[in-house]
Amino acid sequence: MDLGFANATAVVVGGGRGMGLATARCLAEDGARVALVGRTQTVLDQAAEELRRLGSPDAVGVVADVADGDRLAQVFAELGKRWDGQLNALINTVGPSAAGSFEELTDDQWRAAVEDGAMGMVRCVRAALPLLRNAEWARIVNFSAHSTQRQSTRLAAYTAAKAMVNSISKNLSLQLAPDEILVNVVSPGSISSEALLGWAESVGVDGTDPYRLMEAIDEHFGHPAHLPRAGLVDEIGPVAAFLASRRNSYMTGANINVDGGSDFT
Structure with a gap:
């Protein structure tokens, strides 16, 4: 299926590996100009080289920490100059790594979970919005998790941070609807x-x-x-790519489970 990414621009935050890279591959195969944002330049460079082979004409990897709002603002400003001030798709895949029961988790672990799991996404959207608003069409896709609907006692902070992603994304879908910027969530299961x-x-x-x-x-x-x-990471990529694409023209505020089947909706 032609997703309409030919010559379109896309940023995948956390795109150097895993589900982020799987999504970026789908974008590249459809002809998107892709920028990967992550923490390790060597990983990003290897991923960008792969994307260029797949069909992304000038794929690039850019180092930034989602905890650093000033750096993110700089990154998106530089991409704006590269892409004539426009961005069609922002995909946020970064999540927290905190694990532990409620009683085990320290204040610092709770803060880190919220920083990595929710505030990083907030900063990326904030920095990208001027470029998204300038584009002919624009989409935001945020990664959550099915644990927000099926709780695990070992993922208290992780799940709370992902629940924030769900709520913020729903609110954004309402706020950005007048601009026809579509905002959706992907909730992977056991991948x-x-x-x-x-x-x-x-x-x-x-x-x-x-x-x-x-x-x-x-x-x-x-x-x-x-x-x-x-599930496999390559089974997540096509779903996120569709939500981020021009082909998705009327779905916003949705949370899509990719979890092999579950008892929740």
């Missing part, structure tokens, strides 16, 4: 990301087998999907 594979290794499970990985998730968390396996 074989680096974080989940790291957890699997820590409990002695071969996470490269998505069926065994889902069995372990059921054993440890009681959160099996309807499908008998964990």
